[in-house]
Amino acid sequence: MLVFERPSETAVASAVDALRKDFGERAVTSHSVREHHSHGEGMRDAGLPDVVVFPETNEEVASIVKLCNQARIPVIAFGTGTSLEGHLKALYGGVCIDLSRMNNILQVNAEDLDCRVQAGVTREQLNAEIRSTGLFFPIDPGANASLGGMSATRASGTNAVRYGTMKENILGLTVVTPDGRIIKTGTRARKSSAGYDLTRLYVGSEGTLGIITEIQLKLYGVPERISAAVCQFDELSNAVNVVITAMQLGIPMARIELLDEVQMDACIKYSKLEGFAAKPTLFMEFHGTDAYVAEQIEQMKSITADYGGSDYRFADKPEDRTKLWKARHDAYWAGMSYKPGNQAFATDSCVPISRLADCIAAAKAEIAKTSLTCMIVGHVGDGNFHVQISFNPDNAQEREQAETAAAQIARIAIGMGGTCTGEHGIGIHKLDALKEEHGEAVDVMRTIKKALDPNNIMNPGKTIPMN
């Protein structure tokens, strides 16, 4: 077993019949629903699943997986459809398991700062439902993704520089294994040395080792004071150097986001931001006690002054902060609509912070070799940045230029000691980059995949190159 083959039409038809029998109207074969479930927010080269099933319990998920395993039919888990690297494309057809009906918050342990949710709960839903406890869940990839999807892709986003990624914020999981068993990983303890760290193995496995159905998450107290600020620069390198200095000094920024002049131009237009120039810009957020936030802001002002930054614009009221961060979150859509008729796709690289300025410059130089426009946006406190490449999807040459440049940017990041993806994952688009980054270690990943999913039914063709 190296590469999957599409199952026979008879096998699929018989599985669909069985699922219809078990799930009734919750097993859907309409084209529109299958199309909706065939892609994320990245490139839309859709591959349709044969059926979409909406289970409501761990046992129902297990029964679907068991059936698919017996019939050797692919299984693809679906959260909210916001992934970016083709994770959802049904390369060989099969059964899409939509987890959106598993959207219960099962347990909130306010006194222990943790909770247990079903995989279909979204991050915004969780934060709305726990608001009265004075706690929040910080991980914020921008999209209102499901917590199952965020776990499966090892998501992170704007708050990761302070609170870590999904990897650091999951205490345990319930997982349906490829043979349809329901297992639990981790515990509610904050740390454990009990056996292999299965939690971290499933986190980021992109649905290729099992289906995550429940997640035990860490929560945090809402800070006494949250203060957001924006600072603009004439030169991109100055903005980047501010970030590098802040990180080296250990200033505990909750968020520090960079937008270059093109991205700011796009965001000003898309989100109707007023009073900002289309210049390299840092969006920042500070969390803590009043005194501690004030101290952090003073430190940051002193650093930005050294690099010619503008005066700070503060957004301390919740509604002002929401507008600011919505504009940041909409940067992807601002990029998509920047040039009429064009679309954009966002590469995702992460490098050691000292190489960030060099890596961004090299990425821009790659794009400058083409006729394309690009914009930079990133979670730069972690050394993580995205190059949004705007191209005309009807122009094959532009598309090829965009893909070649993206591959080259991944290569540059790897060459600087970094990774081809800080948070978007491998999916189908970065299988070659994974090999380049990890060499023989990919064999170990493949051995694990074969051992845990011997029939290769779990999201086949994704994440781990099988040859």
Next chain:
Amino acid sequence: MLVFERPSETAVASAVDALRKDFGERAVTSHSVREHHSHGEGMRDAGLPDVVVFPETNEEVASIVKLCNQARIPVIAFGTGTSLEGHLKALYGGVCIDLSRMNNILQVNAEDLDCRVQAGVTREQLNAEIRSTGLFFPIDPGANASLGGMSATRASGTNAVRYGTMKENILGLTVVTPDGRIIKTGTRARKSSAGYDLTRLYVGSEGTLGIITEIQLKLYGVPERISAAVCQFDELSNAVNVVITAMQLGIPMARIELLDEVQMDACIKYSKLEGFAAKPTLFMEFHGTDAYVAEQIEQMKSITADYGGSDYRFADKPEDRTKLWKARHDAYWAGMSYKPGNQAFATDSCVPISRLADCIAAAKAEIAKTSLTCMIVGHVGDGNFHVQISFNPDNAQEREQAETAAAQIARIAIGMGGTCTGEHGIGIHKLDALKEEHGEAVDVMRTIKKALDPNNIMNPGKTIPMN
């Protein structure tokens, strides 16, 4: 392949000959060296390896493992011999790989707050060698363990409440696989979504999946201010409730350690501490800017006052702090020598913080059923505590009582949503507890073990129950 069998004497003799040929005086068969390498600091039911080899490079480690894999001879990695759960006992003889000669710091990237070390570098050596950079590595399990050993056991200790465990502080590894290949996991980027998280799989695998030979570690800036304080209480439950409150309020303690009245008595005697009573005691440390540390201390003083804590005794000078933390680190030895002729062993449990007081009380009640003495010491900010059980090793009944009580304490912690080990690992002593804690998930661990080490040569009989 379920359980290992001791290899034939011919196979062993021939492997020892080959190793002597390749490594000369670095392949040692003397009884004293084999005995030294046959146990950690826990119970000394030594099982001797047949030979101890001292490699100096990744390639030498790979050549030893390759030879052992071909001859189906066990391989046990050895750092400084400070593990506690029988990890080093050569149950089936074999080759012990002592990594102490691989003690070079390969790279310090001060501007990125990371470094790369060989597995034999100890944490104290690392901190001494990087002192001039203004950086430090915080993870501190007490013993001056090797960083390879700390990685392999997912160690943590006193600073974990603020800085995380080894799991959170390793960016990547070099690992020699059971078939003798040298692979690299992770990158120098702060985060990555590239493929399966092999780093976290090897961290905590206790030498059963491969030999960790290099580690890429996060470093931190030495805080502007470090302040240590001690506060004493009349009631253990009050001390525990202070910890619970501090954690729930999110006070970023760098260290918060609990010693009960018996442990304090032992420590006062062993470390000649002056001016302390044999009462439940919290050892604390605060890190940050001057203002931030002052703010944290004020918050903590207010909490301890609510629970009847004594005035604070501060240790701000480095030499005073060193004395205080040395006493804390020597708690294990203080326990060992508390009763003449007795030895002690430390169980290790970790529970959600809200259950900490209950769990400690239940653990003490278990010991009260016996004729044994116990003392409590723990990294309580994480809900992690150790019960040191003092018993007469020549009294079979006492030993059995101690072991039964320890197993029962693990069961209690698991029942409270916690884990049978927060930081000491499974080794040979907690195989049953692992099954109790993880149920069917142990099958998944076993499948991984079999896939990655099909000949079961890597530290056989440890960590994962094979049946």
